Amino acid sequence: GSGGKAGMGRVADVLIPQGEIARRVRELGADLARDLTVELEREGSAMDAPGRIVLMPVLTGAVVFVADLIRHMPLMMSMELVSVSSYPGATTESKGAALRGALPKDLAGRHVVIVDDIYDTGQTLSLLQTLIAEQKPASVRTCVLLSKERERLAEAKVEYVGFEIPNAFVVGYGLDYDGFYRNLPEIVVLGEEPE
Numbered sequence: 323g324s325g326g327k328a329g330m331g332r333v334a335d336v337l338i339p340q341g342e343i344a345r346r347v348r349e350l351g352a353d354l355a356r357d358l359t360v361e362l363e364r365e366g367s368a369m370d371a372p373g374r375i376v377l378m379p380v381l382t383g384a385v386v387f388v389a390d391l392i393r394h395m396p397l398m399m400s401m402e403l404v405s406v407s408s409y410p411g412a413t414t415e416s417k418g419a420a421l422r423g424a425l426p427k428d429l430a431g432r433h434v435v436i437v438d439d440i441y442d443t444g445q446t447l448s449l450l451q452t453l454i455a456e457q458k459p460a461s462v463r464t465c466v467l468l469s470k471e472r473e474r475l476a477e478a479k480v481e482y483v484g485f486e487i488p489n490a491f492v493v494g495y496g497l498d499y500d501g502f503y504r505n506l507p508e509i510v511v512l513g514e515e516p517e
């Protein structure tokens with residue numbers, strides 16, 4: 323591609339600039355906060371009742387996104403980090419999804435919000451949704467910053483999507499290639515070094 327990020331090794335084209343991400347994350351936070359508030363009203367819970375809402379960010383790609391997202395959600399909530407491996411090492415091909423460690427065991431009757439960086443093959447979110455449903459939570463919502471336009475290998479329910487993107491490998495804003503580039507403030511398509 324054209325352009326490039328100085329000092330970042332590979333040539334990369336900006337797909338979603340920083341300001342656009344910030345604007346959309348603010349909207350997603352507001353949408354989630356509104357819908358969760360409706361849930362609490364419906365069940366007669368006080369707005370500040372502890373223990374009703376559990377955010378579950380998926381490590382490691384969702385850490386940047388969730389850090390920004392929660393600051394647009396003025397609700398009582400706790401966070402439980404979950405770890406799912408799908409892209410080990412220097413590859414851009416999905417290897418399926420496997421839970422690393424255990425899920426929290428106290429989700430019954432609570433409102434769970436899964437937060438991930440990207441909905442790609444669907445294996446990660448499908449796995450998590452299946453395991454979470456076994457605990458009979460009061461509700462489950464899934465929020466991703468990005469959703470790739472592609473055929474899914476596993477269907478998941480994703481109610482909150484920041485951006486639909488083409489089927490390209492992207493990095494930045496938490497997304498990595500071999501552990502790097504998570505600190506880029508924008509979403510970029512990773513390209514090859516020019517000859």
Ligand code: 5GP
Pocket residue numbers: 380383408409416418419438439440441442443444445446447490491492493497498499
């Ligand atoms: P899925 O299980 O939906 O195939 O993949 C989900 C995970 O794969 C994401 O949470 C993310 O960690 C990784 N992934 C999928 N597509 C991309 C991509 O374009 N770039 C990066 N860096 N990671 C991706």
Ligand code: MG
Pocket residue numbers: 380381382383384406408438439446
């Ligand atoms: Mg991930």
